[in-house]
Amino acid sequence: MIIEKISLHNFGPFYGDHEIKFNIAEKGVHIIRGGNGQGKTSLQRAILWSLYGKVLDRSGQPIRPTSLLNLNAFEDDIYEFWVTIFFKHNNEDWSVFRKMSSKIHSDSKYQENMILNVIKDGQIIAGSDSQHEIERLLPYHVSRFYFFDGEMLRDYEALLEQDQDSTKLLKDSIEYVLGVPYLKIAKEDLSFIEKQFEKERNKLIKKMGSSNLQEVAENLQSVMADIEDKEKLITVLKEQKDRLRTEILAKKRELADLSEVRDLAQSRLNLEMEIKDLDARKSQILAKMQIKVSGLYKTLLIPPAQNVISKLEIKSNDVLEAYNKRQELKNIVSRIEKDIAEQKCSLCGAILDQEKVINLEKELKEAYTKLELIGEVPEPPMDLVFYKKRLQGMISEAVQREDFVEINKDLSDIDYKIAVLSNKLTDIENKLSGIDSEMPKKLEIEIQDAVRELGRIDGLEEAAKEDLTELIKTKGEWERIMASIPQKELDELNKKIYCTSSLVQVFDDAISKYRDERRSDIEKTASEIFRQIRSKDEFDHLKINDRYGLSIITEKGKSLDRGEWRSSGEEQLVALALIGALNKCAQIKAPVFMDTPFGRFDTKHGEKVLKFLPKLADQVVLLVTDREFRKGDEAVLEENIRDDFTIKYLGENEGSVIKKTS
Amino acid sequence: MVYTELLNILKEINNTKESKVPEEILEEVLAIVIKNPLDDDRVKCQDQIKMILSQRWRWSENDN
Amino acid sequence: MTNIFGDVRTLSASDKAKTCMKQLVVRGFFKEQVDVWRLGASLGILTGNVEKGEKRETFQNINSLDPESIFAAIMIGLHPELEPEDRLKLLVDHAEWGIREIFKQSEIGTLDFSKLGLPTNNNKNKI
Numbered sequence: 001m002i003i004e005k006i007s008l009h010n011f012g013p014f015y016g017d018h019e020i021k022f023n024i025a026e027k028g029v030h031i032i033r034g035g036n037g038q039g040k041t042s043l044q045r046a047i048l049w050s051l052y053g054k055v056l057d058r059s060g061q062p063i064r065p066t067s068l069l070n071l072n073a074f075e076d077d078i079y080e081f082w083v084t085i086f087f088k089h090n091n092e093d094w095s096v097f098r099k100m101s102s103k104i105h106s107d108s109k110y111q112e113n114m115i116l117n118v119i120k121d122g123q124i125i126a127g128s129d130s131q132h133e134i135e136r137l138l139p140y141h142v143s144r145f146y147f148f149d150g151e152m153l154r155d156y157e158a159l160l161e162q163d164q165d166s167t168k169l170l171k172d173s174i175e176y177v178l179g180v181p182y183l184k185i186a187k188e189d190l191s192f193i194e195k196q197f198e199k200e201r202n203k204l205i206k207k208m209g210s211s212n213l214q215e216v217a218e219n220l221q222s223v224m225a226d227i228e229d230k231e232k233l234i235t236v237l238k239e240q241k242d243r244l245r246t247e248i249l250a251k252k253r254e255l256a257d258l259s260e261v262r263d264l265a266q267s268r269l270n271l272e273m274e275i276k277d278l279d280a281r282k283s284q285i286l287a288k289m290q291i292k293v294s295g296l297y298k299t300l301l302i303p304p305a306q307n308v309i310s311k312l313e314i315k316s317n318d319v320l321e322a323y324n325k326r327q328e329l330k331n332i333v334s335r336i337e338k339d340i341a342e343q344k345c346s347l348c349g350a351i352l353d354q355e356k357v358i359n360l361e362k363e364l365k366e367a368y369t370k371l372e373l374i375g376e377v378p379e380p381p382m383d384l385v386f387y388k389k390r391l392q393g394m395i396s397e398a399v400q401r402e403d404f405v406e407i408n409k410d411l412s413d414i415d416y417k418i419a420v421l422s423n424k425l426t427d428i429e430n431k432l433s434g435i436d437s438e439m440p441k442k443l444e445i446e447i448q449d450a451v452r453e454l455g456r457i458d459g460l461e462e463a464a465k466e467d468l469t470e471l472i473k474t475k476g477e478w479e480r481i482m483a484s485i486p487q488k489e490l491d492e493l494n495k496k497i498y499c500t501s502s503l504v505q506v507f508d509d510a511i512s513k514y515r516d517e518r519r520s521d522i523e524k525t526a527s528e529i530f531r532q533i534r535s536k537d538e539f540d541h542l543k544i545n546d547r548y549g550l551s552i553i554t555e556k557g558k559s560l561d562r563g564e565w566r567s568s569g570e571e572q573l574v575a576l577a578l579i580g581a582l583n584k585c586a587q588i589k590a591p592v593f594m595d596t597p598f599g600r601f602d603t604k605h606g607e608k609v610l611k612f613l614p615k616l617a618d619q620v621v622l623l624v625t626d627r628e629f630r631k632g633d634e635a636v637l638e639e640n641i642r643d644d645f646t647i648k649y650l651g652e653n654e655g656s657v658i659k660k661t662s
Numbered sequence: 663m664v665y666t667e668l669l670n671i672l673k674e675i676n677n678t679k680e681s682k683v684p685e686e687i688l689e690e691v692l693a694i695v696i697k698n699p700l701d702d703d704r705v706k707c708q709d710q711i712k713m714i715l716s717q718r719w720r721w722s723e724n725d726n
Numbered sequence: 727m728t729n730i731f732g733d734v735r736t737l738s739a740s741d742k743a744k745t746c747m748k749q750l751v752v753r754g755f756f757k758e759q760v761d762v763w764r765l766g767a768s769l770g771i772l773t774g775n776v777e778k779g780e781k782r783e784t785f786q787n788i789n790s791l792d793p794e795s796i797f798a799a800i801m802i803g804l805h806p807e808l809e810p811e812d813r814l815k816l817l818v819d820h821a822e823w824g825i826r827e828i829f830k831q832s833e834i835g836t837l838d839f840s841k842l843g844l845p846t847n848n849n850k851n852k853i
Contacts, residue, residue, distance in 0.1 A: 128702065128703075131700060131702075132697070132698075132699070132700065132703075135699050135700060139699065181699070182664070182668060182692070182695055182696055182699065183668060183672075185695050185699060185707075186691055186692060186695040189695065189704065189707055189708045189711055190691070190711065192704075192708055193708055193711060193712045193715065196712065286754050287757075289755075289839075290754075290755070290756060290757040290761070291757070292839075293755065293756055293757075293761060293765065293839060294756070294757060294758075294761040294764075296765055296768075296839060296842070297761075297764040297765045297767070297768035298768075298796070300765065300768035300769055300771075300772050300842070300843045301768045301771065301772065301796065301800060303772060304771055304772060304800050304803075304804060305796075305799075305800060305803075307803070307804070308799065308800055308802075308803025308804060309803075311803055312803060383802075386795075387795070387798070387799035387802060387803065388799075390794060390795055390796060390799045391796065391799050391800070391803070393794075394794070394796050401839075401840045401841070402840070403840075404838070404839040404840035405840045407839075408838065408839075408840065492719070495719050495720075496715055496716065496719045499683070499715055499718075499719045500715055502679070502681060502683050503683055503687070503688075503691065503715075505679070506672060506675050506676050506679065506683055506688070507672070509675045509678075510668070510671045510672050510675045513671060513674070513675060514668070514671045517671075
């Protein structure tokens with residue numbers, strides 16, 4: 001299949017009629033440029049919708065027909081849209097025209113009124129055969145390997161994780177590509193027919209009327225009903241698991257995008273903690289300062305206090321001297337009078353003789369004389385003494401000014417640090433404004449919940465499968481009993497059931513064998529591609545093991561664990577090699593459309609991939625943004641570029657347009 | 663090409679079985695399924711296969 | 727002990743002084759308003775500056791403000807000649823000036839406790 005032209009009418013952002021015509025005179029690469037949201041993905045979706053009548057969004061959910069109609073057309077009350085693809089296949093000219101229209105804007109009405117016209121070399125292919133023809137050209141389940149985007153590459157990167165989801169993805173991919181769905185469909189159809197024969201047999205047994213037979217038939221019917229219920233349950237559980245897996249993948253993808261947000265949120269938290277610690281430290285220092293400040297007044301009062309103390313001292317000294325002297329004399333008088341009266345010395349305790357008494361009387365007289373000379377001396381005012389003592393005490397308790405120097409320095413340092421951290425915090429908050437910074441955590445919790453739920457459903461599925469095995473065994477026992485009952489018609493039905501069952505077994509075994517055999521083909525082709533685009537020469541080939549786990553093998557035969565060489569560019573090379581291999585092994589010739597695949601490649605990796613791309617298919621269409629495809633990249637592809645278009649969104653009134661790049 | 667490849671696998675598996683299914687039946691069933699791969703084709707496809715089995719079941723009598 | 731400040735048991739302050747003291751506590755420099763008052767009064771006494779006039783209303787009990795009788799000792803020492811009521815009024819005038827001065831320095835960001843009250847080129851302390 002080589003696409004010549006695509007015509008669109010009111011599809012997605014394309015209002016009215018639009019067309020893109022490819023130069024297909026030679027094999028090569030066609031570039032379609034456009035920024036984000038301009039219409040590149042819509043163009044790819046238009047092709048898939050035209051071929052299959054359905055198209056999925058990024059989370060794997062079908063997009064409703066009402067969402068496909070162009071908004072301007074909707075506002076103009078024009079409820080119709082169509083897409084035509086013109087292509088060549090095996091030298092035949094084909095066109096596929098699909099249209100949806102309705103009198104009202106309703107999903108069911110659009111679906112009801114859908115038209116599909118397939119024309120091959122001028123001959124209209126009638127009715128349901130038209131969709132069959134498309135399915136033969138490019139089966140729906142295989143189309144994903146021909147129309148993919150950067151996000152699908154990311155899903156395939158996860159294959160290297162070798163967890164349960166990734167091995168299932170690889171297994172399913174190989175099945176789709178290699179025609180295994182035909183074997184699976186055949187097996188399912190045959191199983192259904194087997195059940196139908198069994199139902200006929202049971203009806204027959206009831207009709208026959210024999211009570212033995214009837215009892216056996218009833219038991220058999222009951223077991224078969226149980227088997228059917230169990231199988232339905234297993235199918236439902238499988239569907240639930242598939243939905244959960246899709247959900248988990250989408251959330252993981254979203255989480256990867258948000259990893260930067262998570263890092264910023266963590267930095268913010270760390271900064272807030274640091275600032276909080278600094279604030280606490282500052283509070284402690286302020287408290288210390290306040291205590292010192294409460295005593296500072298004493299320091300300030302030292303000069304006036306010293307002044308007052310000296311004045312008080314001068315004032316009280318004279319009075320105090322005279323007073324003290326008088327007090328001393330009075331004490332002497334008092335002692336001598338006592339000694340004379342007692343005729344005993346109060347100092348040594350000796351009895352006084354006459355001579356000593358006379359001396360003491362002399363001393364007493366002298367003392368009286370001195371007292372008279374001093375005269376009356378008033379008591380020194382005690383409050384002066386008190387105040388002097390208070391002020392002297394105050395001076396000794398005064399705070400040192402130097403203490404404040406150190407406190408000021410500490411406060412200044414902390415204020416500076418807080419300012420620096422606050423600036424950083426403001427920067428981060430600006431970056432995070434408008435983003436829910438809790439989202440990464442929420443997503444992680446959601447993913448964990450989904451994984452847990454997946455585990456639970458796995459458990460239920462296992463239990464259901466065990467029950468099913470037991471039921472099938474029981475059924476077999478009843479059938480053995482049945483077979484021993486001789487009835488011609490019954491025999492015939494039993495044999496038909498046996499034949500159908502044999503066929504089911506053959507197809508079932510064929511599925512496993514075919515898949516396992518072709519696994520090595522995929523591995524070989526993926527390795528060949530990988531060698532052309534690898535970034536390190538020591539990476540030798542890829543290996544898909546028995547459990548469908550994927551790993552890189554070095555020249556020395558070492559199997560690399562993903563953590564050892566973690567680089568998103570290298571992981572994407574592996575993903576691309578795998579998709580390329582699946583594409584080639586599908587043995588279907590169709591164009592490859594890649595929607596913004598280079599977002600995460602660096603220059604080195606991107607160049608190797610670009611050089612490889614023309615070999616991927618006869619027609620390769622790259623839908624790229626300017627950021628991921630620059631002048632240098634054009635130079636790498638130069639002689640292989642056949643077309644260069646640009647899709648541009650011109651605003652609400654006009655929508656998107658497709659033009660040759662000037 | 664897919665048909666030939668799948669048929670070869672089916673024949674290979676069939677040859678390992680004690681009671682073999684006639685190869686013509688494998689050919690016919692596979693051909694019908696490949697011609698009717700869509701969800702909407704199931705009823706038609708099953709009816710065609712059932713008709714073949716109803717007519718050709720006697721092969722199993724050789725095994726009994 | 728003679729009554730240095732007479733029979734008055736409470737001390738007054740103007741509304742402006744009270745506002746300044748409140749603000750200075752809020753800003754974290756001081757633990758309590760009495761700390762501001764004491765430092766302001768000390769600064770006024772040290773520099774010999776006073777702020778007169780303005781209506782003043784009761785602020786605190788004298789014993790709460792001067793539990794160690796330091797201000798009483800200073801004021802009686804410096805002004806023995808004054809009547810007690812006048813001595814008290816002078817103390818309050820010193821405090822009014824000192825509180826305003828501390829607040830002003832805090833406003834313009836020059837409040838430095840290590841240097842508060844030290845003589846600068848522009849002003850020499852009176853005492």
